[in-house]
Amino acid sequence: MKIKVMKFGGTSVATPEARGQAALRVVSAVEQGFSPVVVVSAIGRRGAPYATDTLIQVLKEIDPTVQPDARELDLMVACGEILSAVIFAHTLKTMGRPGRAFRGGQAGIRTDDVFGNARIVGINPVTLLRTLEQGVTPVVCGFQGVYLPDGNWLGGELTTLGRGGSDTTAAALGAALKAHSIEIFTDVEGVKTADPDYVPRAPTLRQVSYDEVAEIAHLGAKVLHPRAAEIANRFNIPLRVKSTFSSDPGTEVVRTADANKRGITGVTHSGKLVYLQFDFGDVEPDHLRQLESSVYAMMARYGLNLFMMNLSPQGIGFAVPREQYPTAKDLLDGLVIPLDGPTSVVYLFQIGQVPSREAETQAELLGPLGTIRTVRIELTEGCTMVSLIGAEYLARPGIFYQVLNGLASEQISVLQTSDSDLSLSCLIPESELSRCVAYLHDMFQLHQVG
Amino acid sequence: MDQANITIPLDLNGGRSELEFERPRGISHLEVRTGFAQLQVQEIPEPLLDHRLEVLRRLSESGISIDFLKFTQEGLSCVVAQEDAVRIQGALEGVPGRVSVLPDRSILLVHAVNMRDEEGLAARVVSLAIASGAPLEQIGDMHDRILIVTTAEGAVRIQSELEKSGEALAR
Numbered sequence: 001m002k003i004k005v006m007k008f009g010g011t012s013v014a015t016p017e018a019r020g021q022a023a024l025r026v027v028s029a030v031e032q033g034f035s036p037v038v039v040v041s042a043i044g045r046r047g048a049p050y051a052t053d054t055l056i057q058v059l060k061e062i063d064p065t066v067q068p069d070a071r072e073l074d075l076m077v078a079c080g081e082i083l084s085a086v087i088f089a090h091t092l093k094t095m096g097r098p099g100r101a102f103r104g105g106q107a108g109i110r111t112d113d114v115f116g117n118a119r120i121v122g123i124n125p126v127t128l129l130r131t132l133e134q135g136v137t138p139v140v141c142g143f144q145g146v147y148l149p150d151g152n153w154l155g156g157e158l159t160t161l162g163r164g165g166s167d168t169t170a171a172a173l174g175a176a177l178k179a180h181s182i183e184i185f186t187d188v189e190g191v192k193t194a195d196p197d198y199v200p201r202a203p204t205l206r207q208v209s210y211d212e213v214a215e216i217a218h219l220g221a222k223v224l225h226p227r228a229a230e231i232a233n234r235f236n237i238p239l240r241v242k243s244t245f246s247s248d249p250g251t252e253v254v255r256t257a258d259a260n261k262r263g264i265t266g267v268t269h270s271g272k273l274v275y276l277q278f279d280f281g282d283v284e285p286d287h288l289r290q291l292e293s294s295v296y297a298m299m300a301r302y303g304l305n306l307f308m309m310n311l312s313p314q315g316i317g318f319a320v321p322r323e324q325y326p327t328a329k330d331l332l333d334g335l336v337i338p339l340d341g342p343t344s345v346v347y348l349f350q351i352g353q354v355p356s357r358e359a360e361t362q363a364e365l366l367g368p369l370g371t372i373r374t375v376r377i378e379l380t381e382g383c384t385m386v387s388l389i390g391a392e393y394l395a396r397p398g399i400f401y402q403v404l405n406g407l408a409s410e411q412i413s414v415l416q417t418s419d420s421d422l423s424l425s426c427l428i429p430e431s432e433l434s435r436c437v438a439y440l441h442d443m444f445q446l447h448q449v450g
Numbered sequence: 451m452d453q454a455n456i457t458i459p460l461d462l463n464g465g466r467s468e469l470e471f472e473r474p475r476g477i478s479h480l481e482v483r484t485g486f487a488q489l490q491v492q493e494i495p496e497p498l499l500d501h502r503l504e505v506l507r508r509l510s511e512s513g514i515s516i517d518f519l520k521f522t523q524e525g526l527s528c529v530v531a532q533e534d535a536v537r538i539q540g541a542l543e544g545v546p547g548r549v550s551v552l553p554d555r556s557i558l559l560v561h562a563v564n565m566r567d568e569e570g571l572a573a574r575v576v577s578l579a580i581a582s583g584a585p586l587e588q589i590g591d592m593h594d595r596i597l598i599v600t601t602a603e604g605a606v607r608i609q610s611e612l613e614k615s616g617e618a619l620a621r
Binding site: 123281304414 | 499506512513522525527566567573592595
């Protein structure tokens, strides 16, 4: 039995016409001798009646001040994929191909207990295999699984897999079923050298390595989730990303050793970030480490995700996601850290050049205690990260100079950089995003990549 | 249907017949890379951007490959291969700012797949690294790792601190 896992994203199942085209691909796979297992996302994207965000909004509208429980949220958002799977299975039936819808748990997908961001711990594919043996195409709800509190299927709790969960479902099912291949269908022709919104003629990469596609996905491209790339890589399952609506062959994902060699693979962008640069110029040398450690410990305690971290004797810096900035501001603006040692100092943190009411009030109240030193935090809102993806090329002498000098010549300011074996990222003002992506795409002649 | 290659697990409650798919949360492993020097150029006067670019241009023209570039308030820092360290002073002679090269540095890589899905993990690791008392020349992060430039001894101390705190999971 040649099993092919075929995953259809939200836009591929958004309308009856789209579902018809997706279902035709399934029927065609059967005619070619494959036994397809279909994985579907919720119908439509943000704003659509059954899209994940819409379902979350239904709960939040009851009382915006009360956060729904993660367990209840999972039950709610899972409805989107359940509807989608049932409708898709019935669409197949109307085309003469028997289909049967399965929730993640029914498909044997077992997860850990982290509602909203669960990880797959095991899959028992027996039900899916038996369904295939009966000549029926299973249609599995992406993005969901089941947590078994006592290791028993009775009383299992529905969980969701977090961002990109349907891709992860497809890849994991591919591994569990020892699939011949996995196909990720979306509304673009494959993995592009850049976001077509910024580079309209960005070519489709014909072949990328698992490592490259994981890096591209981690750094912003939404075409495939990195967890899916990692699973496919680990189990060595051929993976292809292609459009539901075109005959383009799409992008083949292969092992690194088999991938085409090229300099730069693509330009990605990700994140709406706020950059904070702490000025420790007035901090006693004896207090520096304690102060740094306290700030990071506080960020950790409140679950803030930090990007572009750096440190120097003059201070530390990091970016936080924009949605987490209010928490960071609450924690840091007006923060007081008294430190002992050869010199006792009370440090008062202040975001921006002008003290807020909180910081001003703290300064007044602390005045009688003696020495107060202000730690200023320079704030840069509206930042984002642009990344170049590549391998050996990024290790060449002069790559940083080439990129930064080029961006400077375009008057695009770079606040901070970070790099790894496969990528080089720059933190830039979001207002420059479009120009920056297009410029880097041109600089490395990515129009010629394919 | 050709069923020759199908193995249907009999254990319906899961367990031994199942595969493990995703890597565990948190830190998966630590890695130490040695043979580096840390370049710091501090007290660069204005115009800062032009002078930073001048430093990078000189390094580029000298064929010195750099990693881990970070802008600091009044300068920049980066890592170079130890064997390139001796060439740096010559390459950067006369550049505005105070140039220092710290030899025999290691990079400790704290690997954690999908780190940014684990709220606060990066901050927790850095906080512990600082608390270990090891000299930290620079820190950085990517989606799957935190990088810490330190000494060989510092890498051991940080590793020990992470293991003590339970952050470094058994492999």
